[in-house]
Every structure is written in structure tokens, then in C-alpha cells.
Amino acid sequence: MWLLSRLVGAKMVKNRLFTRVCGGIFAAGAIGVCFTASAADPAPSPSPSPSPSPTPASLPVAPPETESTNVETLQGQGMDREQLPQSPEEDASPGNEAQREGLLQPESGLEQQITEGQQVNQPLFEKPKPLTNKQYEFDLGMSEVFDDNIFLASGHKDSDFITTISPEVKVQLGDFAEQLQSFLTVSYTPSFIVFADHSHEDAIDSDARLDGQWTPSKLTLGVDFRYQHLSGNEIEIAERVRRSLYNGAFTAKYDMTGKVSLEADFYEQTLDFGSNFISSNEWTNRDWFNYNYTPNLTLSAGVAFGYVTISDSTDQYYEQILVRGIYTAAAKLAFTGNAGVEYRQFPGTGISNRFTPVFSLGIVYRPYQQTELTLEAFRRVEYSALFVGDNYTSTGVDWTISQRLTSRFLIKNEGGFAYIDYQSSGQALFGIASYSYFYIKPEISYEFTSWLKGDIFYEFRDKATRQAGAAFSDNQVGIEANMSF
Numbered sequence: 001m002w003l004l005s006r007l008v009g010a011k012m013v014k015n016r017l018f019t020r021v022c023g024g025i026f027a028a029g030a031i032g033v034c035f036t037a038s039a040a041d042p043a044p045s046p047s048p049s050p051s052p053s054p055t056p057a058s059l060p061v062a063p064p065e066t067e068s069t070n071v072e073t074l075q076g077q078g079m080d081r082e083q084l085p086q087s088p089e090e091d092a093s094p095g096n097e098a099q100r101e102g103l104l105q106p107e108s109g110l111e112q113q114i115t116e117g118q119q120v121n122q123p124l125f126e127k128p129k130p131l132t133n134k135q136y137e138f139d140l141g142m143s144e145v146f147d148d149n150i151f152l153a154s155g156h157k158d159s160d161f162i163t164t165i166s167p168e169v170k171v172q173l174g175d176f177a178e179q180l181q182s183f184l185t186v187s188y189t190p191s192f193i194v195f196a197d198h199s200h201e202d203a204i205d206s207d208a209r210l211d212g213q214w215t216p217s218k219l220t221l222g223v224d225f226r227y228q229h230l231s232g233n234e235i236e237i238a239e240r241v242r243r244s245l246y247n248g249a250f251t252a253k254y255d256m257t258g259k260v261s262l263e264a265d266f267y268e269q270t271l272d273f274g275s276n277f278i279s280s281n282e283w284t285n286r287d288w289f290n291y292n293y294t295p296n297l298t299l300s301a302g303v304a305f306g307y308v309t310i311s312d313s314t315d316q317y318y319e320q321i322l323v324r325g326i327y328t329a330a331a332k333l334a335f336t337g338n339a340g341v342e343y344r345q346f347p348g349t350g351i352s353n354r355f356t357p358v359f360s361l362g363i364v365y366r367p368y369q370q371t372e373l374t375l376e377a378f379r380r381v382e383y384s385a386l387f388v389g390d391n392y393t394s395t396g397v398d399w400t401i402s403q404r405l406t407s408r409f410l411i412k413n414e415g416g417f418a419y420i421d422y423q424s425s426g427q428a429l430f431g432i433a434s435y436s437y438f439y440i441k442p443e444i445s446y447e448f449t450s451w452l453k454g455d456i457f458y459e460f461r462d463k464a465t466r467q468a469g470a471a472f473s474d475n476q477v478g479i480e481a482n483m484s485f
Contacts, residue, residue: 134172135171135172135173135176136170136171136172137168137169137170137172137484137485138167138168138169138170138484138485139167139168139170139482139483139484139485140165140166140167140168140482140483140484140485141164141165141166141167141168141480141481141482141483142163142164142165142166142480142481142482143163143164143478143479143480143481144161144162144163144478144479145161145162145164145476145477145478146159146160146161146162146476146477146478147159147160147162147474147475147476148474148475148476149472149473149474149475150162150195150198150201150233150240151233151239151240152233152235152238152239152463152472152474153238153472154238154469154470154471154472155469158198160195160196160197160198161195161196161197162193162194162195162196163193163194163195163196164191164192164193164194165191165192166189166190166191166192167189167190168187168188168189169187169188169189170185170186170187170188171185171186171187172184172185172186173185179213180215181213181215182212182213182214182215183212183213184210184211184212184213185209185210185211185212186209186210186211187207187208187209188206188207188208188209189206189207189208190204190205190206190207191204191205191206191207192204193205193231201231201240203231203242205228205229205230205231205232206227206228206229207226207227207228208226208227208228209224209225209226209227210223210224210225210226211223211224211225212224218254218255218256219252219253219254219255220251220252220253220254220255221250221251221252222249222250222251222252223248223249223250223251224247224248224249224251225247225248225249226245226246226247226248227244227245227246227247228244228245229242229243229244229245230242230243230244230245234385235437235463236384236385236386236420237277237385237386238463238470238472241273241276241277242274243271243272243273243274243277244270244271244272245269245270245271245272246268246269246270246272247267247268247269247270248267248268248269249265249266249267249268250265250266251263251264251265251266252264252265258292259291259292260289260290260291260292261290262287262288262289262290263286263287263288263290263302264285264286264287265284265285265286265287265288266283266284266285267282267283267284267285267286268281268282268283268284269281269282269284270282271385273385277385277386278310278311278312278313278383278384278385278386278387278388279310279311279385280308280309280310280311280383280385281308281309282306282307282308282309283306283307283308284304284305284306285304285305285306286302286303286304286320286322287302287303287304288300288301288302288324289301289302296327296328296329297325297326297327298325298326298327299323299324299325300322300323300324300325300326300338301322301323301324302321302322302323302324302338302340303319303320303321303322304318304319304320304322305318305319305320306318306319306320308383310383310389312388312389313388313389314346314347314348314349314389315347316344316345316346316391317344317345317347318342318343318344318345318381319342319343320340320341320342320343320358321340321341322338322339322340322358323338323339323340324336324337324338325337325338331366332365332366332367333363333364333365333366334363334364334365335362335363335364336361336362337359337360337361337362338359338360339357339358339359339360340357340358340359341355341356341357341358342354342355342356342357342358342381343355344356344381344391349389354423356381356393357379358379358380358381359377359378359379360376360377360378360379360380361375361376361377361378362374362375362376363375363376370403370404370405371402371403371404372400372401372402373399373400373401373402374399374400375397375398375399376397376398376399377396377397377398378394378395378396378397378398379393379394379395380393380394381393381394381423382394384422387422387433390422390423390433391422391423392420392421392422392423392434393420393421393423394418394419394420395418395419395421396416396417396418396419396437397416397417397418398414398415398416399414399415399416400412400413400414401413408446408447408448409444409445409446410444410445410446410447411442411443411444411445412442412443412444412445413440413441413442413443414439414440414441414443415438415439415440415441416438416439417436417437417438418436418437419434419435419436419437420434420435420436420437421434422434433465433467433470434465434466435463435464435465435467435470435471436463436464436465437461437462437463437464438461438462438464439459439460439461439462440459440460441457441458441459441460442457442458443455443456443457443458444456444457451483451484451485452481452482452483453481453482453483454479454480454481454482455479455480455481455482456478456479456480457476457477457478457479457480458475458476458477459474459475459476459477460473460474460475460476461473461474461476462474
């Protein structure tokens with residue numbers, strides 16, 4: 001009732017809010033410990049990392065202020081489920097139903113940090129493997145975060161405590177656990193976001209998704225549709241922005257022989273800012289010829305065709321020639337990468353056609369059973385939501401280091417750096433609006449029971465640019481709890 005009254009406009013006191021939420025989360029932890037002692041719940045043990053469906057196609061967009069795993073990036077680039085090394089963050093104990101993934105994750109922590117939900121023109125297939133065998137799930141995520149710069153201001157900073165409660169309802173049918181055969185998953189996650197002192201920023205975000213696969217004979221067909229309504233910060237714009245995202249994917253893979261397969265993937269993605277900023281629609285077709293050179297190495301050649309409409313600007317067309325490689329060495333190392341060149345046209349504008357090198361590289365390395373290192377490097381062309389008629393090239397690297405100290409205790413550090421270089425054809429001042437972005441996020445996680453997990457984290461973000469009023473730095477510290485029923 002406290003949250004309901006707050007959402008309809010009642011003013012809260014900052015200290016009271018923080019005390020109540022923290023008390024609730026730690027009380028849940030205490031209940032979990034008691035439950036563990038009484039039920040003799042076995043301690044979690046390491047297990048294989050989340051794995052993909054055989055169909056490398058999806059449109060991952062993250063909920064605001066969340067991070068991803070680079071394992072999913074490797075899945076997005078076509079790596080088969082059994083090729084991925086195990087992750088120390090997961091528990092394969094029978095009956096373990098802890099919700100470790102929380103909300104659906106984005107393809108890459110750095111990319112999500114840069115765009116805060118803005119979709120890019122290089123969609124990767126994100127298919128997080130369910131961690132339970134339940135057909136019907138209800139999960140509850142709660143967090144309390146102190147943010148010292150909630151509007152990403154360059155000068156005067158406004159700070160606040162932000163409370164988020166995110167229930168998730170999910171229905172799963174078929175082979176949703178392994179995702180090797182036919183399955184269907186439908187989920188919906190509203191996020192109730194409450195500010196202690198800035199009540200005008202209170203919001204209800206939404207995340208609805210339908211994900212499925214059909215596997216007749218040698219053919220694998222996949223669909224993935226997602227709608228999100230977000231209200232968090234947008235890094236390029238450097239403020240909190242309400243926006244809607246619509247993403248769809250249809251994928252097909254046909255195994256011709258034991259060594260040769262063909263893929264045809266179709267994507268649609270829409271970023272709608274309303275009348276406040278620049279919206280865009282993109283349609284992409286990506287086709288691959290795959291050859292299993294050895295049991296550990298798959299080589300691919302592909303082409304892509306794209307069409308983009310941008311509000312208040314002219315349409316764009318592009319083509320890409322790509323090569324891709326996927327390599328695994330035992331259970332410790334997984335590598336996938338693709339690289340190529342993009343040729344982009346701007347008809348009717350007088351702007352010269354452009355050639356741009358593009359690439360994406362992902363590595364997962366497990367030197368020890370309890371240790372995992374992931375790395376992603378990327379270069380891609382994206383569209384400005386701030387400057388009419390401008391694109392930019394995003395080049396960066398993103399990393400995650402995870403170490404399990406005990407069967408229940410995990411420490412993790414995420415970080416990344418990117419350079420955003422505008423290809424000015426409209427409002428952006430070439431070399432002035434370009435910026436660099438850096439973030440780092442250490443985190444400590446503890447699994448109280450098979451259904452309750454808690455996290456404590458700190459995050460630092462920094463944007464450096466010569467554009468007046470666009471640079472910022474931001475510090476966040478918070479606690480999270482995720483429960484699965």
C-alpha cells in the first residue's frame with residue numbers, strides 16, 4: 001500500500017524510503033537463510049552458462065540501467081549451445097530455481113550503457129537459457145539505488161534515491177529449458193520506478209516479449225518479438241528520456257549436410273522518441289553460408305541488406321559483406337567474431353556514399369572452474385537521436401570478470417570504453433560532438449537460497465566531449481534482490 005500511495009503522488013522522505021526498502025530486502029535475506037537451514041537446501045554448485053538456440057537471430061534491447069553478459073553476445077554471433085564454456089555464475093543443481101538473470105539482458109553492457117535502450121543496426125541474437133523447468137514462473141526483482149547525477153548533468157548535479165520493483169510473469173512451453181527443439185515463451189515485466197525527491201520522474205516501464213522456435217526436420221525457424229517502454233537515461237542525449245522500442249526477428253536455418261548449413265535472418269527495429277527527439281525504423285536481411293571446417297571451428301560468409309527511415313531526415317540504404325568464425329577449445333575457451341565492410345547510400349541528399357569497416361569480436365575464457373573472463377570488441381554504424389541527419393561510428397571494448405569465492409558467494413567486475421565519432425551530414429559539429437564513454441561496475445552477489453539472490457554494487461560512468469554542456473560523470477551505489485517462485 002505504501003508503494004501504491006507513493007505512485008499516485010504522495011511525497012516520501014528520503015531516509016524513510018531507504019530504510020524501508022533496505023530493511024525489506026535484508027529481511028527477505030534473513031527469511032531465506034532460515035528457509036535454507038530448515039529445508040537443508042543444498043548449496044549451489046557451478047554449472048554450464050546460459051546457452052543459445054541454434055538460430056542466431058534476435059533483437060536484444062535492455063531494460064534501463066541493467067547490464068548484460070558477453071556469453072549472450074557469443075550466442076548472438078552464432079555459437080552453438082554446447083560450444084560455450086561453463087560459467088561460475090550458474091547453478092545446475094536439480095530443482096535450483098534462482099532467478100539469476102533478473103530482467104532480460106542486453107547484448108553488451110557497454111552498448112547498453114551508450115544507448116540506454118536505443119537499438120543499433122547490428123542486432124545480435126540474445127536467447128538467455130531459462131534456469132528452471134517450470135512452465136509458469138513468477139519472479140520479483142527489487143532494487144534501491146542512490147544516484148548522484150540522475151539527469152547526467154554537466155554542471156549542477158541532482159541526486160536521489162530510486163526504488164524499482166519489477167515483477168515478471170512468464171509462460172513457457174515445449175523445450176524452453178534447452179531450446180534445442182520447438183518451444184514458445186511469453187513474458188511480461190512491468191517496472192515501478194519511484195524517486196524519493198523527484199516525484200515527477202516516477203514511471204512505470206514495460207517489457208513484453210514473445211520468443212519461439214520450430215524445428216521440423218533439418219529446418220529451424222525462430223521468431224522473437226519485443227516491446228519496451230523505457231524512461232531511463234539516454235547517454236547521447238544525456239538526460240532521462242521516455243521512449244518506446246519495437247523489435248522483431250524472423251530467422252531460418254537449414255542444415256544441408258553435416259558440414260554445410262544456410263541461414264536467412266530478417267529484423268525490424270523501431271526506436272520511437274515521439275516528437276522530442278529523432279526516431280528511426282530499420283529493416284535488415286542478413287544471410288549466411290556456414291561450413292563446419294572441424295568439430296571446433298565453423299567458418300561463415302555472409303551478406304546483409306538494410307533500409308532505414310529517420311524522422312526529419314532522408315532514408316538510408318546499406319549493404320555489408322561479412323565473414324564469421326566460431327572456435328571452441330575444450331570447455332575453457334570460446335571465440336566468435338565477424339568482420340566486414342559496409343557500403344551506405346544517402347539518396348537525394350548530395351552526401352557521398354560511405355565505406356565503413358565493421359566488426360564484432362567475443363571471447364569467453366575459463367582458466368579455472370570458478371573463474372570466467374569475457375571480452376567483446378565492436379565497431380558499428382548507428383543513428384543519432386540528437387542531431388538531424390547524422391550517423392556515428394561506435395568503436396569500443398567491453399569486459400566482465402567473474403570469480404566465485406564459495407558455492408554461494410560471487411564477485412564480478414564489469415567495465416567498458418567506447419569512442420563515438422560522428423559522421424556529420426546535418427547538425428552535429430564534426431569533431432566537437434564526438435565523445436568517449438567509460439564505465440566500471442564492481443558487484444558482490446550472494447545466493448541465500450535456491451529462490452533468493454542479493455547483490456550490492458557500485459557503478460561509475462563518465463562521458464568526455466568538447467561539446468558544451470554534454471560531458472558528465474555519474475556515481476551509483478545500490479542493493480538488489482531477485483526472487484523466483
